[in-house]
Amino acid sequence: MEKAKKILVGLVLSIIFTVFSYADEFSYIISTEWLEKNLNNSDLVIIDIRKADVYKAKHIPNSINVLYSAWAIEKSGRKNELPEEDDLQDLITSAGINDKSLIVIVGNSDNITELVNMTRVAWTLYYAGLNKVAVLDGGFTKWEKEGRPTTTEIKKVKPGNFKIKLNRNIYADKDYVKSAIGKSTIVDTRMPDFFFGVSKLDFIDRAGHISGAVNLPSAWIFTKDGTYKSIQELEAIAQGVVGTDKNKEIITYCDTGRLSSGWWFVLTKILGYKNVKMYDGSTEDWAKDTTMPMSKYTWK
Amino acid sequence: MPYGLKNVFAERLSAKEKKIFEEKVFEKSCRSCHASCGDCHVKSPVVGGVNLGLIKGHKFIKRDESKTCALCHGGRVYPEYTGEYNGISDVHYQKGMMCMDCHSIKEIHGDGTPQLARKLLEYKNTCTKCHKPGSEKTDKAKEAHRIHDEGKVSCFACHVGGEYRNCYNCHVGEGSTSKPGFILGRNPRAKNQLTTLRIVPTVRDTFKKVGIKMENFDKLPNYWDSAVHNIKKRTDRTRNCDTCHTEKKNFLKKEDLIPNGSRANEELIFEFKK
Numbered sequence: 001m002e003k004a005k006k007i008l009v010g011l012v013l014s015i016i017f018t019v020f021s022y023a024d025e026f027s028y029i030i031s032t033e034w035l036e037k038n039l040n041n042s043d044l045v046i047i048d049i050r051k052a053d054v055y056k057a058k059h060i061p062n063s064i065n066v067l068y069s070a071w072a073i074e075k076s077g078r079k080n081e082l083p084e085e086d087d088l089q090d091l092i093t094s095a096g097i098n099d100k101s102l103i104v105i106v107g108n109s110d111n112i113t114e115l116v117n118m119t120r121v122a123w124t125l126y127y128a129g130l131n132k133v134a135v136l137d138g139g140f141t142k143w144e145k146e147g148r149p150t151t152t153e154i155k156k157v158k159p160g161n162f163k164i165k166l167n168r169n170i171y172a173d174k175d176y177v178k179s180a181i182g183k184s185t186i187v188d189t190r191m192p193d194f195f196f197g198v199s200k201l202d203f204i205d206r207a208g209h210i211s212g213a214v215n216l217p218s219a220w221i222f223t224k225d226g227t228y229k230s231i232q233e234l235e236a237i238a239q240g241v242v243g244t245d246k247n248k249e250i251i252t253y254c255d256t257g258r259l260s261s262g263w264w265f266v267l268t269k270i271l272g273y274k275n276v277k278m279y280d281g282s283t284e285d286w287a288k289d290t291t292m293p294m295s296k297y298t299w300k
Numbered sequence: 301m302p303y304g305l306k307n308v309f310a311e312r313l314s315a316k317e318k319k320i321f322e323e324k325v326f327e328k329s330c331r332s333c334h335a336s337c338g339d340c341h342v343k344s345p346v347v348g349g350v351n352l353g354l355i356k357g358h359k360f361i362k363r364d365e366s367k368t369c370a371l372c373h374g375g376r377v378y379p380e381y382t383g384e385y386n387g388i389s390d391v392h393y394q395k396g397m398m399c400m401d402c403h404s405i406k407e408i409h410g411d412g413t414p415q416l417a418r419k420l421l422e423y424k425n426t427c428t429k430c431h432k433p434g435s436e437k438t439d440k441a442k443e444a445h446r447i448h449d450e451g452k453v454s455c456f457a458c459h460v461g462g463e464y465r466n467c468y469n470c471h472v473g474e475g476s477t478s479k480p481g482f483i484l485g486r487n488p489r490a491k492n493q494l495t496t497l498r499i500v501p502t503v504r505d506t507f508k509k510v511g512i513k514m515e516n517f518d519k520l521p522n523y524w525d526s527a528v529h530n531i532k533k534r535t536d537r538t539r540n541c542d543t544c545h546t547e548k549k550n551f552l553k554k555e556d557l558i559p560n561g562s563r564a565n566e567e568l569i570f571e572f573k574k
Binding site for chain 1: 364365366382383386387388389391393394395396397398462532533534
């Protein structure tokens with residue numbers, strides 16, 4: 001009887017997870033059901049980050065379109081970088097974001113890049129000082145598959161009043177990462193081939209990983225249908241690599257600072273890790289500087 | 301200076317060469333780009349022999365820029381606009397705007413009056429039709445626009461977001477090569493204006509294979525004013541006067557001119573008044 005009770009509680013918790021994290025009351029991973037019920041909530045700002053033409057063809061009612069590449073720009077020869085502060089302010093204002101806005105990021109979920117595009121935009125908004133930014137579980141792909149309402153009507157946006165207050169606690173640069181080697185848990189969120197150094201993207205100067213990093217691929221966050229795995233599974237995966245100390249500093253990175261936003265988001269917003277930063281420049285920046293230590297052909 | 305690709309280009313040719321050009325180049329190449337109604341509203345236009353077929357079955361489609369405009373303008377304008385070319389998407393695209401949000405039906409269809417060139421259209425789109433001078437939100441922007449009025453500096457010169465495609469060394473049947481670049485210089489159509497220039501890949505022996513030597517090659521430059529579609533509100537030029545006035549970053553210089561190019565190229569080099 002006791003065992004059945006435990007199983008039941010576990011099951012209920014797992015269902016609740018898709019709507020609520022236990023970090024606080026706000027839902028960081030929004031279900032399609034919840035979003036449909038709350039489409040007319042005046043505090044809700046639904047930001048569709050897909051390309052303009054696909055947005056125009058069909059989108060969630062009341063959503064607005066601000067392309068992914070507006071939030072993660074190419075700067076100083078590096079991909080997926082933060083916009084300049086004044087540009088970021090403009091984006092946030094023109095998206096109609098206010099102090100009390102609840103923001104939901106919507107992208108497609110057909111592949112890992114599309115999935116982490118949503119968390120990367122969320123990270124940028126948290127960096128801007130917002131604190132209620134969620135992603136749509138399964139994205140527009142799931143929304144459409146479930147036959148939920150769509151429109152071609154473009155919502156008129158009234159400029160928002162939120163003034164950005166940069167949250168530098170979630171950002172790390174090259175020098176910071178260098179100083180954290182041996183002290184913090186540095187997490188490489190790329191696939192094992194890249195971590196081990198047998199594969200590398202063309203624009204990355206050196207193969208392998210930041211010396212001392214551990215490997216926790218962001219692709220492992222999601223199920224095959226592009227939704228988030230259960231909280232228990234995510235917690236088990238994360239704890240096996242980064243441990244259970246939720247106060248220890250963790251720095252996530254990948255090739256360009258996109259994949260790494262996946263685990264940054266899950267660790268911080270879902271699993272309650274309190275001190276997680278993302279190295280925005282990531283391997284693209286690190287590997288260019290030959291004085292920065294990298295290891296390959298080893299799991300250490 | 302005349303307008304229109306054909307009319308401008310004809311300046312390089314002798315009377316005899318113009319006839320050869322009409323027959324062997326214009327009809328077979330240039331005109332093949334010109335679309336019919338169905339090319340934009342029923343099927344995607346055929347480009348370089350590639351036919352993507354119907355847009356949405358046999359339905360008449362009002363607009364679907366990514367399957368129509370993007371195909372003919374897919375070498376430079378469209379991928380620059382979306383950021384697929386060089387990672388810098390246009391601010392209008394970032395906010396969900398597509399081609400026809402700026403380029404009106406009238407601009408595209410015309411009004412039935414034959415025109416020599418699209419640049420001569422009265423209802424051609426311009427930045428200032430939406431962004432009215434004097435309506436800037438800050439005094440800094442107002443002042444910057446007052447000093448750099450459009451007669452002296454085009455909107456593009458300051459607001460183009462970064463490098464764009466420049467094509468080099470075109471030869472009939474062999475194509476050309478391209479690489480990203482950013483060039484500021486005098487507008488060949490209005491020499492007092494500083495603007496973004498794009499290299500036109502026509503070189504001295506481009507049409508050699510069809511028997512055209514281009515006897516008046518040096519009449520026209522190899523760089524032309526270009527409405528580059530990767531606009532940003534703020535750029536390194538709008539943020540810092542020194543980018544242009546001290547560093548002269550991206551300005552066309554004599555040593556950077558394409559080798560064996562037109563003698564008219566030197567006229568496009570912009571020098572600041574001392």
